[in-house]
Amino acid sequence: MTGEDVLRLAALREGIRAVPDFPVPGVVFRDLTPLLADRAAFAACIEALASPWRGQDVQAVCGIESRGFIFGAALARELDAGFVPLRKPGKLPPPVVEVDYALEYGTDRLQARNDALRPGQRTLLIDDVLATGGTLCAARALVARLGGALLGAQVVVELDALRGRMRWGEGAPLRALLHF
Ligand SMILES: O=P(O)(O)OC[C@H]1O[C@H](OP(=O)(O)OP(=O)(O)O)[C@H](O)[C@@H]1O
Numbered sequence: 001m002t003g004e005d006v007l008r009l010a011a012l013r014e015g016i017r018a019v020p021d022f023p024v025p026g027v028v029f030r031d032l033t034p035l036l037a038d039r040a041a042f043a044a045c046i047e048a049l050a051s052p053w054r055g056q057d058v059q060a061v062c063g064i065e066s067r068g069f070i071f072g073a074a075l076a077r078e079l080d081a082g083f084v085p086l087r088k089p090g091k092l093p094p095p096v097v098e099v100d101y102a103l104e105y106g107t108d109r110l111q112a113r114n115d116a117l118r119p120g121q122r123t124l125l126i127d128d129v130l131a132t133g134g135t136l137c138a139a140r141a142l143v144a145r146l147g148g149a150l151l152g153a154q155v156v157v158e159l160d161a162l163r164g165r166m167r168w169g170e171g172a173p174l175r176a177l178l179h180f
């Protein structure tokens, strides 16, 4: 990493607000909306997210509802790829494929159109935050069900203490721009 890269990442960190005890006591919520609202920071963020995946012939970027859509659509344009939304239940018309996953309390579900990816389509997953990793691992299972060829996953922020990377494992690269 060059000195310029380090300075750029430090500037991006400043666009992320820590909100203690939201949405529940004990959680420090990482709010990325100040970064999004700053046009230079948003542009630098998308460029930094795209950089390691350039030249890998990414054909589809799958973004996870809802904050993953914001970064995913911009990243897909940057990589000249299509964008595929992975949605929470009840939003997409049938036929869909779906994967259930465990949250800290209870379960949730991700769905995609059943023909959202072509067999073997070169696919990148994107989300804003990696916490426990449950959401990203469910998204990976969905890409597998759709027949996509997963190149890896990219997140803006990784919350190291929650060890989502352990859950993801080593089968495909997982890249994070910033760590908290
Ligand atoms: O690693 P995990 O523990 O699974 O948590 C990470 C997920 O949590 C947040 O989504 P949330 O479900 O809050 O939805 P939102 O994007 O609609 O706010 C975040 O955007 C990730 O998708």
Ligand SMILES: Nc1ncnc2[nH]cnc12
Pocket: 027, 028, 029, 030, 031, 129, 131, 159
């Ligand atoms: N602490 C956190 N901040 C922002 N998004 C999250 N998603 C899961 N945990 C989060």
